Amino acid sequence: MQVGEFIVDRWMVGILRDVCTKHGITFSTYSDDWLLEFRRGDILRRVLGYGFGLNDSVAASIAQDKVATYQILSKAGIRSVPHVLVRTKISHTDRSVMERWNKVVVKPLVGTGGHGVRLFDDIAQAAGHIEDSKIMAWAAAPFIDIQREIRIIMLDGKALVVYEKIPVMIDGLKMFNLGLGAQPKSIEADEATLQLARLAQEEIGLRLCAVDIIETEASEHEVLEVNEGIMTEHYMRYSSENKERAGHAYEQIVDAMMDQGDE
Numbered sequence: 297m298q299v300g301e302f303i304v305d306r307w308m309v310g311i312l313r314d315v316c317t318k319h320g321i322t323f324s325t326y327s328d329d330w331l332l333e334f335r336r337g338d339i340l341r342r343v344l345g346y347g348f349g350l351n352d353s354v355a356a357s358i359a360q361d362k363v364a365t366y367q368i369l370s371k372a373g374i375r376s377v378p379h380v381l382v383r384t385k386i387s388h389t390d391r392s393v394m395e396r397w398n399k400v401v402v403k404p405l406v407g408t409g410g411h412g413v414r415l416f417d418d419i420a421q422a423a424g425h426i427e428d429s430k431i432m433a434w435a436a437a438p439f440i441d442i443q444r445e446i447r448i449i450m451l452d453g454k455a456l457v458v459y460e461k462i463p464v465m466i467d468g469l470k471m472f473n474l475g476l477g478a479q480p481k482s483i484e485a486d487e488a489t490l491q492l493a494r495l496a497q498e499e500i501g502l503r504l505c506a507v508d509i510i511e512t513e514a515s516e517h518e519v520l521e522v523n524e525g526i527m528t529e530h531y532m533r534y535s536s537e538n539k540e541r542a543g544h545a546y547e548q549i550v551d552a553m554m555d556q557g558d559e
Contacts, residue, residue, distance in 0.1 A: 303529050307539070308546065312343070315547045321554065334554065341553040346525030348504055348549055350451075355501035359524040360406050362435040365500060369519055372499045375492070376519040377510065379435040381405065386423050394419050399439035401469070404431050408523065415439060415469040444511040445472040448485060448493040449526060449545060451504050451552060455493070456545035458485045459531065459538075472508075474530035480538065489517055496522050504549060 309329045316323035316334055324333040332343040341349045347356060358364045366379040380393050382402070394400050400422050403413040412431070416422035426434050442463075449457040459480040461472040472478050485493075493507040496519045506523040526549070532539040 307529060307532050308346075308542075311543050311546050312550065315543075315550045318547075319550065319554070321550070334550065336554055339554055346527040348526060348553060350503040350549070350553055351505070351524055352501055356524040359500055359502060359505060359522045362403065362405055362521060365522050369496055369499055369522075372495070374495050374499060374519060375517065376496070377437055377440060379437050382426055382434040382436045384427055384429065384432050384434075386426060391419065391423060394422065394436055397438040401437045401439050402426060402434050403437075405433040405435045408525065408527070413469070413471070415467065440510065441513050442470055442472070442510045443513060443515075445520065446483070446485060446489060446509045446511075447480075447506055448490065448509065449504075449506045449528075450493055450497045450502075451545075451548060453494050453497065455485065455490055456548060457528070457531075457541055458483055474534075480531050480534050482538070482541070492517055492519060503552070 306329060309325065309332065312332060313323050315321075320336060322335040324335070325331065326333070330345055334341045334343075343349065358368065363379045363381040366376050369376040370378075382394075397419075399415060399417045400419060401413065401415050402422055402425065404411070414422075414425060416425065422436070445461045445463070447457075447459055447461060448455050460483050461474065462479040462481055463470040463472045464477040465471070466476060474480060489509055492509055496507050497505050500522050502522070502524055504524070504526065506526060508520040508523070510518055510520045512518065526545075528538075528542040528545075532542045
């Protein structure tokens with residue numbers, strides 16, 4: 297199943313092929329390069345889309361669910377942006393929760409790249425938008441005037457790539473998705489921000505993930521989303537330095553995948 301943004305010429309495929317050649321790993325592709333296979337001796341590992349075979353399937357599915365992710369992080373006391381599950385037929389309870397917010401952001405419950413994200417300052421309009429859609433489950437969140445958004449790609453508690461996303465305005469909403477025109481700016485994250493990413497990774501139960509952390513007007517840091525897929529296509533295309541950083545990160549990921557067979 298093809299989950300994640302489809303790009304005809306994925307640079308990740310070529311980078312992973314080169315990593316495998318360097319490490320003596322047989323590299324194979326299937327399904328128009330969407331399914332990748334690494335083999336060395338008796339060790340076989342696969343990559344589907346942007347999902348690497350390092351994560352437990354349940355933990356990976358939780359990360360794809362914006363509401364489940366929020367609820368787990370919130371229960372653990374990890375600061376994160378509230379997300380409420382809203383079905384196509386909005387219940388009175390759902391509407392009551394949304395009415396507590398002056399503005400509401402709605403997005404498909406499962407999805408990436410900022411697609412389908414809308415801002416409403418009228419709850420009735422938000423409800424109408426959801427009820428008229430063909431998407432069965434949505435996540436609703438209070439509008440936050442995000443000052444900064446930082447992405448941290450984590451592997452076993454270690455930050456592989458860190459960058460701030462410089463947003464673009466689309467329909468009155470700051471959008472921090474690179475695929476929609478935002479730009480990456482490499483930064484050094486402070487220890488508090490890195491620790492927040494580590495806590496989120498550990499609580500969801502992922503070895504590999506990309507944690508999006510926002511800074512609010514009050515200078516507070518909160519987890520926005522945790523992504524189990526590692527998609528750096530737009531990031532790499534921004535500069536040769538970014539491509540080099542991503543390549544180094546992918547090499548570490550492949551090493552971790554193949555080392556599993558040595559346990």
